[in-house]
Amino acid sequence: MNTHTVPGTPEAEVILEGRGASEVLVEVEVLQDHGHEVIVIDIVDIEECGRDNRPPPHAHRYKVKIDHNYFVFDRRVVTGREILERAGKIPVTKYELEKRMHGGHYVAVGLEEKVDLGQHGIEVFETFPLDETEG
Template structure:
């Protein structure tokens, strides 16, 4: 595993699968890219943080306003607002789930 230093942090030169790191109870490092799971598919992103809107768009959920995003943290769903920033290195962030909004969600 190759590593470099950036702003005092070690950056590993590989794709980190956050689901595996959480399952193995390891701290997710700063990396070249991250493999995240949204619903069933996996996506590789080259940034450690994204907004809820960006995650929905990556998953092809357009328009994002029609969808609710939840991140699964230690097995529990937590709603992510569209403008909220999700840091993939946050301990316990496993994967993401999307749902089409319904009348109970207040818009459709």
């Protein structure tokens, strides 16, 4: 993905050149972290990053796919419980949550386990109802 600033606009606006011929104007924030510049974009699609096998950039919001629906989180780190609740899987104790990683392998996520949505390789989250003997 290439970026360049838009002439005549504030430095906080750049054009992202992604797949295909489309260009998207996005606002970014440049922060200092231990002497290094960190570019933070408004929203990142972690599924796209995971499928492309690239780490998601720092963002204010993270778009995630849970089962076949998209949801946005305003924090980079959330719990398995929060993911299930956002997906409407209530009561959360009746569901198993797994994250599908690049390459197709699945990793179980516990209810209180913290999930870094900026982790390299996450593609999607999938839920599975537990049968009456599980949980």
